[in-house]
Amino acid sequence: MSTSLLVSNIKNLILTEDSPRNSPLRGADLAHLPSIKNAFLLVENQRIKDFGPMKNCPERADRTIDATGRIVLPAWVDSHTHLVFAKTREDEWVNRIKGMSYEEIANRGGGILNSAKRLQETPEDMLFEQALGRLEEIKNYGTGAIEIKSGYGLTVESELKMLRVIRRLKESNEMGIKATFLGAHSVPMEYRNGNRQGYIDLIINEMLPQIAGEGLADYIDVFCEKVAFSVSETEQIMEAGARYDLKPKIHVNQFYCLGGIAAAVKHGAISVDHLEVVDDSDVEALKNGETIATLLPSAPFFLNDHIPPARKLIDAGLPVALATDFNPGTSPSGRMPFVLSLACIQMKMLPEEAINASTLNGAFALEWADEYGSIARGKAANFILTKEVPSVAYLPYAFGSDWVKRVFIKGKES
Numbered sequence: 001m002s003t004s005l006l007v008s009n010i011k012n013l014i015l016t017e018d019s020p021r022n023s024p025l026r027g028a029d030l031a032h033l034p035s036i037k038n039a040f041l042l043v044e045n046q047r048i049k050d051f052g053p054m055k056n057c058p059e060r061a062d063r064t065i066d067a068t069g070r071i072v073l074p075a076w077v078d079s080h081t082h083l084v085f086a087k088t089r090e091d092e093w094v095n096r097i098k099g100m101s102y103e104e105i106a107n108r109g110g111g112i113l114n115s116a117k118r119l120q121e122t123p124e125d126m127l128f129e130q131a132l133g134r135l136e137e138i139k140n141y142g143t144g145a146i147e148i149k150s151g152y153g154l155t156v157e158s159e160l161k162m163l164r165v166i167r168r169l170k171e172s173n174e175m176g177i178k179a180t181f182l183g184a185h186s187v188p189m190e191y192r193n194g195n196r197q198g199y200i201d202l203i204i205n206e207m208l209p210q211i212a213g214e215g216l217a218d219y220i221d222v223f224c225e226k227v228a229f230s231v232s233e234t235e236q237i238m239e240a241g242a243r244y245d246l247k248p249k250i251h252v253n254q255f256y257c258l259g260g261i262a263a264a265v266k267h268g269a270i271s272v273d274h275l276e277v278v279d280d281s282d283v284e285a286l287k288n289g290e291t292i293a294t295l296l297p298s299a300p301f302f303l304n305d306h307i308p309p310a311r312k313l314i315d316a317g318l319p320v321a322l323a324t325d326f327n328p329g330t331s332p333s334g335r336m337p338f339v340l341s342l343a344c345i346q347m348k349m350l351p352e353e354a355i356n357a358s359t360l361n362g363a364f365a366l367e368w369a370d371e372y373g374s375i376a377r378g379k380a381a382n383f384i385l386t387k388e389v390p391s392v393a394y395l396p397y398a399f400g401s402d403w404v405k406r407v408f409i410k411g412k413e414s
């Protein structure tokens with residue numbers, strides 16, 4: 001049975017599209033946020049049926065919500081998370097307060113390897129329940145679609161376990177979910193003394209065929225970094241992924257510029273993520289491709305590290321997306337509104353740029369812009385209704401205030 005929902009008297013309906021774009025917003029276009037003042041939004045069968053100025057508002061629907069004084073905007077598309085994990089790591093965080101660096105902790109077998117040990121010991125059902133709780137939490141912040149990575153398994157069995165948890169989340173949830181295989185997140189200790197290639201071979205010859213065979217992943221990721229995988233190792237793994245039609249989304253330039261961005265662009269990466277440090281050759285490489293630069297400002301905020309040079313990237317005409325990087329080591333938060341505030345406060349993005357980067361460009365970073373990321377006819381009815389607020393700029397400005405009032409995913413209030 002079809003049911004309709006009408007949201008009327010919307011003070012400002014944000015990020016409307018009459019004809020959906022087929023490529024991400026780049027450069028100066030990121031600051032353009034189409035909107036309709038005093039608007040309505042009509043939802044039918046979980047999808048956006050219509051929207052426009054109040055003078056064209058339909059007379060009735062099965063349900064009506066009066067949005068006087070409130071803004072409606074598309075739900076966030078969080079295109080980079082590690083939401084499946086077994087245990088938080090506040091003990092390591094206290095060690096960092098005392099002066100130890102993230103890399104020192106990683107080199108001692110803490111960090112990702114610590115999370116891997118915990119995850120290997122944790123039953124699949126328990127991981128699923130914990131992850132479901134986190135999904136429920138972030139829905140309340142307004143997230144309507146999300147990418148989730150493996151990468152805390154680091155054995156054939158545990159990588160498969162993680163990806164099966166993600167598959168169960170996909171099946172049991174209204175939220176749009178895509179899975180990324182990140183077996184190359186860290187080299188396990190037993191392979192570190194002269195046998196790194198042994199682990200890479202395990203990824204390529206054992207993990208990938210099983211994951212592809214079960215259709216468990218949509219993308220492949222590698223942590224390309226001094227503490228993790230070199231550029232040539234990253235290329236090997238991207239090439240192996242391509243044999244199974246898994247496009248890359250790559251962790252790169254978190255701490256060092258190693259040339260990984262150019263390699264990722266060459267291999268047709270959908271996105272390169274982190275980019276806390278960026279040199280001119282990285283910018284040139286991005287200019288020559290379609291790859292989206294996904295910035296994760298809560299990670300450097302939490303690590304007290306370099307701020308991603310968003311202005312340099314946007315002003316070079318590049319497409320930028322924003323995501324949370326929700327994970328227990330570098331960003332124990334899935335709160336997209338805070339990411340928007342950090343993007344504006346620390347990275348000098350305009351409120352309009354931050355909103356576009358967190359919605360429509362996030363959707364492009366998941367190749368899901370036909371379904372999510374804007375208010376367009378036919379797209380999933382994923383949207384946020386704010387409290388009464390004075391303006392669009394107020395949203396990232398009011399960084400400590402819970403201005404997300406109600407969240408609708410596929411037309412259903414979460």
Ligand code: NIG
Nearest residue numbers: 111112223299325327329330
């Ligand atoms: O995106 N940098 C690599 N991976 C995660 C952190 C993982 C961890 O510390 O557990 C990130 O920051």
Ligand code: FE
Nearest residue numbers: 080082251325
């Ligand atoms: Fe990450």
